[in-house]
Amino acid sequence: MVRRCPFAQVFIAIALILGDGLYNFGKVFFRSAQALNKHRRTQAIIPVSGATSSADTTSYDEERRKDIFMRDGIPNYIAASGYVVLAVISIAVVPKIFPQLKWYHVLVTYCFAPILAFCNAYGSGLTDWSLASTYGKLAIFIFGAWAGAAHGGVLAGLAACGVMMSIVSTASDLMQDFKTGYLTLASPRSMFVSQIVGTAMGCVIAPSVFWLFYKAFNIGAADSEYSAPFATVYRNISILGVEGFSSLPMHCLTLCLVFFLGAMVVNFFRDVTPKSISQFIPIPMAMAIPFYIGGYFAIDMCIGSLILYLWERTDKRKADAFAPAVASGLICGDGIWTLPASFLALAKVNPPICMKFLSRSVNAKVDTFLGG
Incomplete structure (x- = not known):
């Protein structure tokens, strides 16, 4: 049981991250719905820049950034239609590459990925640390157990992990780039086009580099310069995943549920208490980082x-x-x-x-x- 304790820490971190992320996702969704409903009833125009009240202390530079960022923003219908097109392509192509991963597995992945992508973008903006691999491990367990060992669950879990991580990590990377563009007065549309060009180049360059390393070195071997230790870790996680949650350490799910609900409770108290008190209440997402990567990151944040x-x-x-x-x-x-x-x-x-x-x-x- 002692040997599996670090594994339980990973799931506790996942519970904290999901609790914090889903709470903020629900809060943003609820407030956005309220604002849209109020706008529909009053037919008022929500100002982005321009005339401000005497109590508004926003600087001119901040107003200028908002104006450029919103004026050159990407329309919602383009974002939604692009995501649907990519989902259809993945549903048709990924099962051809990995037959163990069925089309409905990919469909479910794309249905839940936007929520997890929001959580990762929120956590990345908060801590400057992308936790895409955390959500990938969660996908390994869910889809590996769903497929089962008899139907290639190990490979299905790893493939689902790759699909989930690609979606979730791309969302946080885009948000970080858009933040840089916002600060430097760059056009979001230009940055988005650059991301598309870079992604297209990566689809050719990354496999070529991997093939070069694969031919030049004995990748994956214990005595190789590139032993790929994470490949062994993810494979072992997938092997455990096909056994279902029964393979987890004792009381692991109970602890995950407690920390998941605890993250939501802590966020609730941060929202309802005055700022003089809430500023001393810890943020669950930041608390989860030391569980996952160790205490050195928290020490760096504290000193900074x-x-x-x-x-x-x-x-x-x-x-x-x-x-x-x-x-x-x-x-x-x-x-x-x-x-x-x-x-x-x-x-x-x-x-x-x-x-x-x-x-x-x-x-x-x-x-x-x-x-x-």
């Missing part, structure tokens, strides 16, 4: 928030003006460092010093071992 807080206390005007640029520099530097880190890893260069945090009991055992 502390620096920003002290900066705002000393010079709020400069903090508001330059905080996004500082954050972008930190994110860019952290990302670029992966390139030299990869070269160092290929050269078998070990770090000169390592730091590890242990619990008190484990630390006592280490001290005893070193002292002996």
